[in-house]
Amino acid sequence: MTRSTVRRAVLHTGRTTRPRVATRSPRRLRRSSPRASPHPRYGATGPAERRVAWRDGPTAARSDREQRREGPPRGRGRRVSGPGLCERHGLDPSRLPAHVALIMDGNGRWANRQGLPRNAGHEAGEAALFDTVEGALELGLTDLTVYAFSTENWRRPPSEVRFLLNFNESLLLRRAGELDERQVRVRFIGRRGRPVPKRLVRLIEDTEARTARHRRLTLRIAFNYGARAELADAAQRAADDVAAGRLVTVDEAALAARLADPEMPDVDLLVRTSGEQRISNYLLWQAAYAELVFAETLWPDFDREELARVVAIYQARDRRFGTAMDTPADRPDG
Numbered sequence: 001m002t003r004s005t006v007r008r009a010v011l012h013t014g015r016t017t018r019p020r021v022a023t024r025s026p027r028r029l030r031r032s033s034p035r036a037s038p039h040p041r042y043g044a045t046g047p048a049e050r051r052v053a054w055r056d057g058p059t060a061a062r063s064d065r066e067q068r069r070e071g072p073p074r075g076r077g078r079r080v081s082g083p084g085l086c087e088r089h090g091l092d093p094s095r096l097p098a099h100v101a102l103i104m105d106g107n108g109r110w111a112n113r114q115g116l117p118r119n120a121g122h123e124a125g126e127a128a129l130f131d132t133v134e135g136a137l138e139l140g141l142t143d144l145t146v147y148a149f150s151t152e153n154w155r156r157p158p159s160e161v162r163f164l165l166n167f168n169e170s171l172l173l174r175r176a177g178e179l180d181e182r183q184v185r186v187r188f189i190g191r192r193g194r195p196v197p198k199r200l201v202r203l204i205e206d207t208e209a210r211t212a213r214h215r216r217l218t219l220r221i222a223f224n225y226g227a228r229a230e231l232a233d234a235a236q237r238a239a240d241d242v243a244a245g246r247l248v249t250v251d252e253a254a255l256a257a258r259l260a261d262p263e264m265p266d267v268d269l270l271v272r273t274s275g276e277q278r279i280s281n282y283l284l285w286q287a288a289y290a291e292l293v294f295a296e297t298l299w300p301d302f303d304r305e306e307l308a309r310v311v312a313i314y315q316a317r318d319r320r321f322g323t324a325m326d327t328p329a330d331r332p333d334g
Contacts, residue, residue: 085135086139091308096140096311097141097311098142099268099269101269102272104148104273107121110299110300110301113298121299122164122167128299130175143265145221145264146222149223151225151226165197169203180211182216182217184217185215185217186218186221190222191229191233196224225260227285233260234259256285264286267283272292272295274298279292289322291314295310
């Protein structure tokens, strides 16, 4: 505002008006800075910085302690010098589980322990998810399925439901390109009708189409998913096909072909974080013979190293699929 403008304002109003300057208060500026937190992964950087860190190497923005524990940073999924996950954890590459399913539990409890809003736990869980994806790629897993939003989650407070819907939508917008670059095929399982927003359904379909050609890793995201609903839908499809004369016998193969994703292999290892010991209506059909591991780690603290640790537990078990345990007396030379 010039001096002549001020003089005209004095003549018009009879009092001097101070020019109004658009400034941000120091308090506002402080709030825009990364929030301090005792947790190194969430407190050191905000969501945007964590996204950049994953593109440039998942450990780039982590604390020195975490980097020492996890080894050197990795960029663009390429191996660098130093021992890999299998070497660090003594894993047998020939006995890795092909399909790992995760129940990502503990976001709210993690946020509460950090003195943060509940939704901050969901945001921190994003970094855990994509570091785990990097770990799955490094180990050479073929299938990774994660429980993102169940049919029961609609019962949560409306504000949290809205946040989760918006968060999953923005997550796909931010991450679809990176998953495409890493040759990860993305598939969604779960009901796509109401109340799922149409724009989110379109984004889901676009992401699936964009990554459909990849086979390095299939990442399945269970969204608006419940295993009982999946089985009920499969039974209804079978009944419709019987009525139409397209199906004669309803057996296991007929139901399996009508599940949410008929290409999904059986789960080898099912992991739930946070220490809770239940499977919460998740992959009841596919996990019939899965090894179950209930990790004490809250989901935002889960990473590729934790993935390798649960794989080590898996490799220490003897999977028999209903057969008798192999004892020395049962062996030909016993």
